[in-house]
Amino acid sequence: MGSADDRESAQFLCVLGVAMLETGQATSDVERILSTVAEAYRLAPVRLVVLPTVMIVQLRNGQRTLEVDVVRPGAIRLDQAAEIDDLVAEASRAAMEPAAALARLEAIRTSPPRFGPWLTFVGYLLLTLGFGLLLDPTALAIPEYLLLGAVVGGLVMLGRRFPRFDAVLPVFAAFIATVLTTLFLSTWAGDIPLRVIAPALVSFLPGLTLTIGAVELSSNQVIAGASRVVYGISQLLLLAFGVVAGVAVTGGFASSAERGAQLGWWAPLVGLVLLAAGNLLFFSAPGRSFAWLLLSLVVTYGALSLGTLVLGAELSPFAGAVVVIPFARLIAQFRTAPPPAVTMLASFWLLVPGALGFLGLSQAFTGGSGGANQLLGTGISVFAIAVGILVSSVLTNAASTIRFRRMS
Numbered sequence: 001m002g003s004a005d006d007r008e009s010a011q012f013l014c015v016l017g018v019a020m021l022e023t024g025q026a027t028s029d030v031e032r033i034l035s036t037v038a039e040a041y042r043l044a045p046v047r048l049v050v051l052p053t054v055m056i057v058q059l060r061n062g063q064r065t066l067e068v069d070v071v072r073p074g075a076i077r078l079d080q081a082a083e084i085d086d087l088v089a090e091a092s093r094a095a096m097e098p099a100a101a102l103a104r105l106e107a108i109r110t111s112p113p114r115f116g117p118w119l120t121f122v123g124y125l126l127l128t129l130g131f132g133l134l135l136d137p138t139a140l141a142i143p144e145y146l147l148l149g150a151v152v153g154g155l156v157m158l159g160r161r162f163p164r165f166d167a168v169l170p171v172f173a174a175f176i177a178t179v180l181t182t183l184f185l186s187t188w189a190g191d192i193p194l195r196v197i198a199p200a201l202v203s204f205l206p207g208l209t210l211t212i213g214a215v216e217l218s219s220n221q222v223i224a225g226a227s228r229v230v231y232g233i234s235q236l237l238l239l240a241f242g243v244v245a246g247v248a249v250t251g252g253f254a255s256s257a258e259r260g261a262q263l264g265w266w267a268p269l270v271g272l273v274l275l276a277a278g279n280l281l282f283f284s285a286p287g288r289s290f291a292w293l294l295l296s297l298v299v300t301y302g303a304l305s306l307g308t309l310v311l312g313a314e315l316s317p318f319a320g321a322v323v324v325i326p327f328a329r330l331i332a333q334f335r336t337a338p339p340p341a342v343t344m345l346a347s348f349w350l351l352v353p354g355a356l357g358f359l360g361l362s363q364a365f366t367g368g369s370g371g372a373n374q375l376l377g378t379g380i381s382v383f384a385i386a387v388g389i390l391v392s393s394v395l396t397n398a399a400s401t402i403r404f405r406r407m408s
Contacts, residue, residue, distance in 0.1 A: 005098075009043050010057045010067040012098035015105055016091060017048070017055040018069045023081045023341055024208055024348075026215045027051065027224040029393075033088060040094040052224050052231075072109075073166065075203075078285040078342050083108045085339035113284040117157055123281025124153035124203070126274045131199040133271030134350075137263040141196060148177050148200035156203055170204040170235060174242025175249075177201065182250040197243070203282075204239055206232035207382075208348050214386035272297045279346045289338040292331055296343040299327050300350045314380040320351050321388025326395065351385050 013034050020030045027050040034057075038046040049056035052071065059065040076084075087104060090096055096104075113120065128149030132141055152173045159169045177197045198205075213228030276294035279285055285293060300320050307319025324347045328340035337343075 006044065006059050006065045007067070008098050008102070009041060010059050010065045012091075012101055013038060013043075013046065013048075014055050014057040014067040014069045015102060016088065017050060017057070018071055019084045019105055019108070020088065021050070021052060021055065021071050022076045023084055024076075024212060024345060026212050026219065027221050028216060028219045030055075033092070037088075037091045037094075040092055041098070042094075050224070052228050074163065075283075077113060078279065078283040078289075078338075078345060079114055080108050080111065080284075081341045081345060082286045082339045083111075085341040089339075114287070115281055115284060119281050120284070121153050121157055123278045123283070124156060125149045125278075127202055127278030127282055128153070128199045130271045130274030130278055131202050132196075133263070133267045133274065135199055136195040137267035137271070139263060144181075144196045145199055148180060148197065151180065152177055152200040152203075170201075170238045171242040171245070173204060174201060174239045175246045178243045178246025179250055182246065194243070201239060202349075204235065206235040207351075208345075209235070210382050211348065211351070211385045211389075214382045215389050218383070218386050218390055268301065269298075272301055275349065276346070279349070283346075285342060285346070286338045288336050289342060292334075292337045292343055293346050295331065296324075296327060296347050297350060300324060300347040304350065315384045317351050317381045318384040318388040320347075321385045322392045324348065324351070325389065325392040 016037065017030050017034050020033065021027070031048050031050045034048055034050075035046065043059060045060040047058040047060060054071065055069050057067045084105075087101060087108070091101060115123070125146060129142065129145045132145035155169060155173050155176070159165055174197070177200050181197055209228050210232035213225045213232060216225030216228060219225075273294060276290055276297055279293050280290050300323065303323045304316050304320040307316030311319060324344055325340070328343040328347070331337045331343065332340045
């Protein structure tokens with residue numbers, strides 16, 4: 001392929017880096033991949049500055065071409081993440097011209113979701129119920145999860161139409177969920193009403209942000225890691241503020257009997273099926289990905305369960321994180337499987353402990369017991385996931401290198 005215009009090449013690297021950041025990749029991984037892409041296109045020596053919200057690319061040629069781009073607000077969908085992952089793979093082989101890649105990235109950004117508003121709303125209900133069956137699987141809680149999931153899901157769908165309210169939406173959603181729970185659901189909510197609220201707020205929980213921040217801190221990316229951790233904590237504080245405001249308005253959670261008997265062994269399995277369906281609908285996963293999403297969630301949940309038996313609850317996410325990356329890359333070899341980014345993002349929803357952090361903060365602010373211990377456990381779990389991801393990445397990359405050398 002002939003040499004491309006320097007400014008167009010710098011813009012291509014910059015926009016590609018922003019797209020990877022929007023899919024939740026760590027800054028160290030983005031920098032490494034962009035360096036590989038620059039080598040594939042035989043560009044001039046490249047200087048990269050990668051931060052969670054901004055991307056700077058400088059080609060150190062005679063004119064020192066500079067490009068700057070910012071990360072756009074809003075979560076990336078799974079179908080978009082899949083297309084970005086495919087584009088990154090092609091770019092690493094210099095399989096397309098930078099101009100064509102830029103046009104394709106713009107088409108990915110502006111593509112509509114695979115499902116309409118109603119199916120997306122149903123997907124949020126399924127996510128809420130699925131997480132509820134994993135967090136607190138009792139029969140009395142099921143209608144509560146559905147009610148709160150419908151209310152918060154409606155607010156989320158409304159927020160998509162009015163993005164300017166994104167900053168206050170977590171507070172308002174937590175406030176409404178708390179008011180409904182204290183006024184109408186607390187007599188059935190058992191001894192921990194906050195567990196009923198947490199699954200409905202799943203889309204606001206910053207567990208992935210906290211985990212990626214911990215990965216970056218462990219990789220000596222201090223600025224990026226610290227900024228992500230601070231942002232994740234601020235999101236938890238916003239949610240906790242909504243709970244505190246709801247408790248203050250209603251007078252607190254009413255005393256209630258202990259929660260009913262837990263559902264059988266099958267409840268978590270049903271929860272995993274609902275999570276896979278919720279990821280498919282709400283996050284607009286690619287076609288033919290449901291079975292692969294479910295398989296990834298089952299494997300991750302199995303590793304978590306085994307880790308709980310061997311390492312304990314706080315360190316069990318380490319076991320789950322170790323299997324996520326190699327398993328996602330393994331199944332990606334099958335023709336009908338989605339790219340690794342899709343199954344990894346879905347699996348991280350099981351690993352990230354944002355719900356536990358939210359419970360800890362809310363209990364601490366509302367005078368509940370055990371809040372400090374839950375916060376400490378959340379911090380340990382976050383870094384357990386980070387270490388697991390680092391170990392998994394090192395082992396996977398080493399295995400890929402060995403296999404490549406044998407083939408050559």
